[in-house]
Amino acid sequence: MSDIHLYTSQTPNGIKVSILLEELGLKYKVTNIELSKNTQKEPWFLEINPNGRIPALTDTFTDGKLIRLFESGSIMQYLTDRYDTEHKVSYPKGSREYYEVNNWLMWQMGGLGYAPEKIEYGINRYKNETRRLYRTLETQLNASKSGYLVGDRCTSADIASWGWVAGARWAGVDIEEFPLLKQWVERMLKRPGVEKGRNVPSSHPYESHQGLTEEELDEKAAVGRKWIQASMKEDAK
Structure with missing residues (x-):
């Protein structure tokens, strides 16, 4: 239980x-x-x-x-x-697909993210790295017959990456550069589990961010940057 x-x-x-x-x-x-x-x-x-x-x-x-x-x-x-005994979003342990899902899950955890500090060198570096990672996902989706990252279904690999790609504007990357990735973001949004889960514990900002200018996005980001940086400095003590 x-x-x-x-x-x-x-x-x-x-x-x-x-x-x-x-x-x-x-x-x-x-x-x-x-x-x-x-x-x-x-x-x-x-x-x-x-x-x-x-x-x-x-x-x-x-x-x-x-x-x-x-x-x-x-x-x-x-x-x-x-x-997940019925393997709704996974594959049987020991199968080829099980390890392929793990590949993408660990890949996301190891690299797909954003930089908190507004430093020009850091911004350019992370934008370029984010584009590279998005391109990796785009290539994988191009080879996919299902429209998901591994096999014939949505898995934890898709779920783990979705939030980071849905926030492309926050990362300063134009998702229009990656048409298959954009379709994947929208495909995931149509899943009831994604729609409900993304709004826990509060509303997800995907829609509200789409119409904002770069300046407006930066104003919103500045609030988060302030406490992230303060937290990082506190951790370093």
């Missing part, structure tokens, strides 16, 4: 897990972690994730005791391994 409790925030990493939970049709509780208030650094949260990051998850394990999980990829593997 599960007793899933998700601790998360409205970030690309946070919504990976809520989307997966919705895709699997699992019941779960949600606690909104207010990153701007450093809730993730409070002692009670550090007991769940000693690294002080979201998302984190607790559940009743098969032995009847509480299990604490952190790092989004680890949480996703746990959920699919334990609960």
